[in-house]
Amino acid sequence: MRKLKNTELNRKSVEEFKKSKKTSAIVILDNIRSIHNVGSIFRTSDSFLIEKIIISGYTATPDNPKMLKTALGSSDSVDWEYSEDIIKTIEKLKRKGIKVVSIEQADKSIKIENFRPAAGNKYAFIFGNEVEGIQDEIINVSDEVVEIPQVGTKHSLNVSVAAGIVLWDFFYKTEI
DSSP states (O other): OOOOOGGGSOOOOHHHHHHSOOEEEEEEEESOOOHHHHHHHHHHHHHTTEEEEEEETTOOOTTSGGGHHHHTTHHHHSEEEEESOHHHHHHHHHHTTOEEEEESOOTTOEEGGGOOOOTTOOEEEEEOBTTTBSOHHHHHHOSEEEEOOOOSSSOOOOHHHHHHHHHHHHHHHHHO
């Protein structure tokens, strides 16, 4: 066995990425305080051909040059937009038939292993602040809440790690 060389990875150019069929998912980042987490989520979104990222609250946008280190150019490939009013944006997505899913620990959450995306539906996954999580008002307008089970002492994942798990799980369940 040997490690593959970069030339063997069949990486898409930004132009090829833009023309590619996207995974039927949108990522929403609300009040993410770490620009490094935002950049990491852009990279993960690029890896799984996510349609776009919606940024809200005080989450940094790719306009900030400090994101370059962790995003590694993925903010050029993954479309993004800023939302001044995340609740209105969520309601607009829902009117378009997009299922809105908060990723949070909640009393009526669905464990990720039991989450079954409906074929043909598009989903928007919301990730919230690293300390406070997702605001209750956002959870209340979500269609579902999905939780990543944790059995250690912390019961807390870094938001970029949580995004990686959720996006891989969705990609695996819908695209493979």
